[in-house]
Amino acid sequence: MAGKKIVVLGGGIGGVVAANKLRHLLKEDRIIVIDQSPVHSFTGSYVWILNGKRTPAQVERNLSRLSKKGIEFVQGHVSGIDPVACRIWADDIEVGYDYLVVSLGADLDPESIPGLCCTGINIYTPDGLERAHQELLKFEGGRIVIAVCRRPHKCPAAPYEAALIVDSVLRQRGVRGKAEIEMVTWEPAPMPVAGPAMGEAVLSMIKPKGIVYRNKAAINSFDPDNNRLSLEGGKDVPYDLLLYVPPHKCAQVVRDAGLTGDGGWVPVDPGTLATRHENLFVIGDAAAVKLPDGKKMLPKAGVFAHKHAETVAAEIAARIEGKAAPAPYHGEGYCFIDTGAGTAGFAKGNFYAEPNPRIEARSPSKLLHWGKLGFEKYWFWKYL
Ligand SMILES: Cc1cc2nc3c(=O)[nH]c(=O)nc-3n(C[C@H](O)[C@H](O)[C@H](O)COP(=O)(O)OP(=O)(O)OC[C@H]3O[C@@H](n4cnc5c(N)ncnc54)[C@H](O)[C@@H]3O)c2cc1C
Structure with missing residues (x-):
């Protein structure tokens, strides 16, 4: 295959969405996903493991499924990133890249x-x-x-x-x-970043x-x-x-690469997820995204990893194809809150709104619970 080599570190939410979107936008370029685990485990369904509606195996998919779409998957523990030489190390392999997307999440x-x-x-x-x-x-x-x-x-x-x-x-x-x-x-x-109305809405549920x-x-x-x-x-x-x-905490390899800032996460541009290294983007939980007030940070959640991934894929594709820069990420986000009793609440809004995030909460309903179930099905169908 001719073209550029784009390496995506992490096959979690951000990594899988970035690889899919890149494949959709770029036909000739190599896309390689590297993860230490052979499977993607979908956290959007984790709440249902707690009430026995799902087993861990039911929310997993093999990352090797990506190969059917023309995305290469390599299982390996990423142990080194050299952002200047544009190389990464995983187990016993060394890979050079033209663009790197780091979506290694947060370690517990x-x-x-x-x-x-x-x-x-x-x-x-x-x-x-x-x-x-x-x-x-x-x-x-x-x-x-x-x-x-x-x-x-x-x-x-x-x-x-x-x-x-x-x-x-x-x-x-x-x-x-x-x-x-x-x-x-x-x-x-x-959920303090989402503001006092959101806090009241959650308290009114518990x-x-x-x-x-x-x-x-x-x-x-x-x-x-x-x-x-x-x-x-x-x-x-x-x-x-x-x-x-x-x-x-941020993954050791990301810290060792000197990518992290004062708070221990990687400072990025809120609109483009760009780092200080021109062809290296950090998305999802590993990123430290400052909100417009300069104090609050964007929460760490799959919905943001997903939006970051789409933004970065569009940016990389535009650079490779010499097109105008795509629209930056504007801070939209949403989340379900499942009650375990056949209903779910929902919140949606803009986290980059000024002077404070503008989020609307919806009371729990059966319809929203079905919405969360539908989202799980859609996610696996679309990405794995
Ligand atoms: C219980 C629970 C419920 C959640 N529910 C929701 C929800 O309903 N909605 C929502 O928006 N968010 C939810 N989240 C949060 C969401 O899972 C994360 O914010 C999201 O997965 C972040 O995506 P990411 O790509 O940054 O990292 P991840 O999805 O965590 O992916 C990181 C990947 O990197 C791999 N990795 C890490 N280090 C290395 C290494 N050194 N070498 C190789 N591979 C490595 C990991 O194996 C993993 O596959 C939930 C989280 C939890 C724990």
Whole structure:
């Protein structure tokens, strides 16, 4: 094949969308996706692992399916990126590139909080969600704590979906009356970047269910022997079952390549996702996207990784074909909040609006739940 070589690091949401869109736009150029995992695991369906409607295997697809579309897939752990020499290393291979799209996501880092490695269940992995589901099926009463440990964490809605689903599973089993459910989070209000109305909308979903909401709670450590977590200021919170969202950090290889900035993520142009290296783009969770107020950051979520990927693919294709630069990304985003009880809420808006993001929330309905189910089907059909 003649043409340029575009390497996409990561076969998660951003990587898979970028590769598909690039293939659609460019016929002659090589597109290579590299991921350490042989499968893509679709996080948009993860909430349904917690209530047993899906297994981890049901939300996976082999990345080798990309080859049917003329996209090369290489399984390998990316261990080096040289943005000056335009080369990357993965296991025992070395690959040069004309354009590089980095979509390596966020690594989970439970070891960074004392005690967390030896207690509770990490609900940000498919296996953890499945274990949590099994625990909920056995639960006969006591305190369930859902702890959101550090900022930033991906999918701001996911911990609230988890709380609602825990509630619904226990109700279906007839044991909700024997359980206390408490959320402990650093957030001042639910999904704070989306503004106070969004926070109120989420609280109006969890509070009527009797879920206790402990906000602005900075967690210092966990005590696995006594099933307690300690907050800054000295207060302890006991639990019988702990479900947690661990701290996140940027992938080691991205940090080693010198791409990250002060906050530990990669600073990029909010419109083009360009970095300071001309032919290297960083998208999705690995990117640090500053909102127009200069303080807030774009949340880490699949919907943004998806939009970033489309933007960057269009930009690379335009450069290769010598066409005018395409429209930049304007900050649109949306998300579903599934309740686990056959309904879902929805929020949609513009995160780049000034002076603050403009987001509208819709109350939970069956139609929106079907919308989320339909989106899952569409996603697999379109991309894998
Ligand atoms: C429980 C849960 C529910 C969520 N629900 C939603 C939702 O409903 N809607 C939404 O918008 N977002 C949701 N998200 C967030 C969403 O999954 C992420 O924001 C999104 O996947 C980010 O896309 P990405 O391409 O940046 O990274 P990812 O999709 O995480 O992909 C990163 C890829 O890089 C690979 N990788 C990492 N390091 C290396 C390496 N060194 N070498 C090789 N490969 C490597 C990984 O294997 C992975 O395949 C959810 C997340 C979780 C955990």
